[in-house]
Amino acid sequence: MSDLKSARIGVITFPGTLDDRDAARAVRIAGAEAVSLWHADTDLQGVDAVVVPGGFSYGDYLRAGAISRFAPAMSAVVDAAKGGLPVLGICNGFQILTETHLLPGSMIKNNHLHFICREQNLIVENNQTAWTNQYEQGQTITVPLKNQDGQFVADQRTLDELEAEGRVVFRYSGGNPNGSRNDIAGISNERGNVVGLMPHPEHAVEVGFGPELTGSQTGTDGLAFFHSVLAHLVAA
Amino acid sequence: MARVIVDVMPKPEILDPQGKAVNGALPRLGFTQFASVRQGKRFELEVEGEVTEEILAAAREAAESVLSNPIIEDVVSVTVAEEGADK
Numbered sequence: 001m002s003d004l005k006s007a008r009i010g011v012i013t014f015p016g017t018l019d020d021r022d023a024a025r026a027v028r029i030a031g032a033e034a035v036s037l038w039h040a041d042t043d044l045q046g047v048d049a050v051v052v053p054g055g056f057s058y059g060d061y062l063r064a065g066a067i068s069r070f071a072p073a074m075s076a077v078v079d080a081a082k083g084g085l086p087v088l089g090i091c092n093g094f095q096i097l098t099e100t101h102l103l104p105g106s107m108i109k110n111n112h113l114h115f116i117c118r119e120q121n122l123i124v125e126n127n128q129t130a131w132t133n134q135y136e137q138g139q140t141i142t143v144p145l146k147n148q149d150g151q152f153v154a155d156q157r158t159l160d161e162l163e164a165e166g167r168v169v170f171r172y173s174g175g176n177p178n179g180s181r182n183d184i185a186g187i188s189n190e191r192g193n194v195v196g197l198m199p200h201p202e203h204a205v206e207v208g209f210g211p212e213l214t215g216s217q218t219g220t221d222g223l224a225f226f227h228s229v230l231a232h233l234v235a236a
Numbered sequence: 237m238a239r240v241i242v243d244v245m246p247k248p249e250i251l252d253p254q255g256k257a258v259n260g261a262l263p264r265l266g267f268t269q270f271a272s273v274r275q276g277k278r279f280e281l282e283v284e285g286e287v288t289e290e291i292l293a294a295a296r297e298a299a300e301s302v303l304s305n306p307i308i309e310d311v312v313s314v315t316v317a318e319e320g321a322d323k
Binding site for chain 2: 062066104105108110111113
C-alpha cells in the first residue's frame with residue numbers, strides 16, 4: 001500500500017462494547033478510513049488492520065472477554081492475525097485477545113479491587129511492533145487507564161519468554177496501578193503484528209480531549225499507535 | 237431434571253482478589269475461625285433425561301474450553317447431580 005488515505009482499519013463492535021466510536025475517531029484523526037465491523041459477521045470487509053476496542057462485552061459475564069472470543073468476527077480475526085494482519089486489542093479488546101490465545105496470559109481483578117480511572121504513564125518497551133513503530137524506544141507516554149480487571153497475570157515461564165523476546169511492549173511507570181506481573185501494561189505476539197494493552201490510546205488523540213495538558217504535553221500521546229499501523233501498512 | 241455440576245477455582249498460585257476481600261470482611265462480622273478464603277465458580281448444566289457418558293464427556297470438554305480459562309483457573313470437579321438430589 002502506498003497511499004495512507006486508502007488504508008481501511010476495522011473496529012469491531014460487540015454487545016457491550018463502549019469505545020468503538022472513540023477508536024474509529026482515532027483512526028480517522030490519524031488519516032485512515034474507519035470501517036465498522038459487527039461481531040456476528042464473519043466478513044472483515046477486506047480491512048488492512050483491526051482494532052478490538054474496550055468496554056464490557058457481554059457484561060464481562062463468565063470472564064472478561066470470554067464470550068466475545070467465540071464471536072464469528074473473532075474467528076476471522078484470529079485467522080487473519082496468524083497471516084500477519086495488524087490487530088490491536090485495547091482493554092476489553094486485550095482481554096478478548098488473551099481469551100483467543102492470540103496473546104498469552106490473562107487479566108484478573110485489580111489487586112486493590114477498585115475500578116481505576118486515571119491518567120497513566122507508560123514506558124514504550126518495544127517500538128518495533130506494527131502498532132508502536134512511531135514511538136521512541138524508552139519513551140514515556142500518558143494515556144487514560146480505566147478498568148476493574150486489569151491485573152496482567154501469566155506463569156513464570158511465559159513471563160520469562162515475553163521478557164526475553166522483547167514482547168513486553170508497554171510497562172507501567174510511576175507505580176504499578178493494579179498488581180500486573182512485571183509492571184506489564186501491554187504485550188505483543190512473536191511477530192509483532194498483534195498488540196494488546198489495558199490503557200486506552202484511543203482516548204488520547206485530540207488536543208483538549210485527552211489527558212490534562214501539562215508542560216510540553218499535548219494529551220495526544222495515543223495517536224502514534226494509529227500512525228504506527230499506517231506506517232507499517234505503507235512499508236508492507 | 238439431572239444436572240452436571242462444574243466447579244472452577246482460581247489456580248492456587250494466582251492471587252484471588254475477591255477471596256481476599258471476603259477474607260477481610262469475615263472477621264469484621266465476628267467470623268474469626270477462618271484463615272483464608274478463595275472464591276470460585278459453580279456451573280449447573282441441566283440435562284433433559286439421563287446424563288450419559290457422552291454428555292459427561294461434553295461437559296468436561298465445555299468445562300476445560302469455555303467455563304474455565306486454564307491460564308488462571310482449574311476445573312476442580314465435574315459431577316452428576318441426579319434429580320431431587322443436591323438441591
